[in-house]
Amino acid sequence: MTSTTSSHTPPYRHIIHLDMDAFYASVEMLDNPALRGKPVIVGGSRNRGVVSAASYEAREFGIRSAMPMAEAMRRCPDGAFLPPRMARYREVSDSIFAIFARYTPLVEPLSLDEAFLDVTACRNLFGTAAEIARRIKAEVRTETGLTVSAGVAASKLVAKIASDLHKPDGLTVVDPGTESAFLAPLPVEKLWGVGPTTRKSLALLGVNTIGDCCRLTPELLTSKFGKLGSYLYQAARGMDCRPVEPEQEIKSIGHEETFSTDLTDPAIIHKELLALAERVAQRLRQYGRRGRALTLKVKYADFKQISRSITLPEATDDAGEIRRHIGLLLKKTEVGEKPVRLLGITLAQLQGDLETMQLPLFAEPTAPGKQRQLNQAMDAIKEKFGCSIIRPGSLLKG
Ligand SMILES: [Mg+2]
Incomplete structure (x- = not known):
């Protein structure tokens, strides 16, 4: 038959x-x-x-x-x-x-x-x-x-x-069916999720182009990169079945940073918070939004996580303004006393005229052991794609 x-x-x-x-x-x-x-x-x-x-x-x-x-x-x-x-x-x-x-x-x-x-x-x-x-x-x-x-x-x-x-x-x-041939000669960092760190690890495996990446087995990719590895296996072949999603209202815009060494020095903590505030403010402006509900998220070296929130008198997209209020929230934490592993700043209660935005690329929870790796991947995606810091409301409390 x-x-x-x-x-x-x-x-x-x-x-x-x-x-x-x-x-x-x-x-x-x-x-x-x-x-x-x-x-x-x-x-x-x-x-x-x-x-x-x-x-x-x-x-x-x-x-x-x-x-x-x-x-x-x-x-x-x-x-x-x-x-x-x-x-x-x-x-x-x-x-x-x-x-x-x-x-x-x-x-x-x-x-x-x-x-x-x-x-x-x-x-x-x-x-x-x-x-x-x-x-x-x-x-x-x-x-x-x-x-x-x-x-x-x-x-x-x-x-x-x-x-x-x-x-x-x-x-x-x-054209459909020519994806692999189209992607093969391009540098592997063209793929979302391949930032400087992953780029280096891939180079050690002899992978410079997307075509090189296609030569690695899914088992090897997964053992080296975890969840990101199975994504890479598909992405290198142009496989991506995410639909175009219109009319997703954004609930918040934020950014967080996991540090390679735990932070204790107040001067460095202040510098990092300023960088985060600038990043969030820039992103708010990019999306034409201002936010009123400001949240500071802190994860200590012992993995205990807290968040402190404040409602601003007026919605803002200004880094200085955000940083000032973060200073107040900081006093309600043990930052400076306990070593800090992660800091995050988020603004919610957004106002503005762009009512449609999209969800992060990786919204599903991940295995804790791979979280750091995924955070790095997410950061690279943010750099390249600039959308995954847009979170749905359900992830707000994180
Ligand atoms: Mg452009």
Whole structure:
């Protein structure tokens, strides 16, 4: 008996990842044509701020997002350094998302300038996913004057990697069945979850490209990297079945850090808290939100975990403000007396105009022995993907 249907070609999704090119910097150049062709850097203050966006001209000086502003100024003293104008970026973002919404209701925003679209069900109306991506790019350009890069694939993972490949103004289409060949030559750190630490461990195993990673057995990957290993096995083959999830309301934005050595020095603790506050504040601004309910989470070296919360008089997205109130919460802890293993800052009761966001990549609980490793992986994902610090309300109490 023979079958004519192949079990290897299940119905697959048609996903587009769209990512505006150097978004904040591009908006600044759009609004002020005198800036065009110049290195434009949008970010915080010279003393403590970091780069939020750098134009492609600025990137030629080695300037990157999240680099300290002082460093960016050192690299490019003649650059145009501008403070962010979030209200304006939100306005442009609204126009872009309105264009996305013409094609599908399945739009999952990742930030003001980035989204996944599932266009599986609307191809009869608008053409193939690649054609839809082309149309969206043209409409964004015509209606906003800005360029967006697109990746088209059967999974979020591959679409996201594809959109980044030919920036700016890129369009990269990865046909179903060609994922492995597409990914194979790319450096392994292109995969979510591969940060500097995992990168080094993989290099010791002779893995530099994603294709190299495909040569490792799932057993070896799992024994070396635990849960991250089984994820890597699938990711290296482009396997990712997460759906595009629209309309997930974010409940909180936060960040936490597990330290490689327990902290006792008050000066270092203060420095770490300031860094956390800046990170959370930057993320709030990136998502166009402000928060009122502030929580400090502390895990001591003995693994005892506490959290202390306060409701602020007004919602904020300011690092200094967050840091000040954290100072008050700190007095209700034993930080400084007992060694500290982890610190976290979260803001909830969010206000703002972006009502849709997404859940973390790894929401399920993990084996305690692998927690540290996973934390590192999560940190790398946060760096690369910038979304997993968005937590659903149920994880708030952690
Ligand atoms: Mg972008």
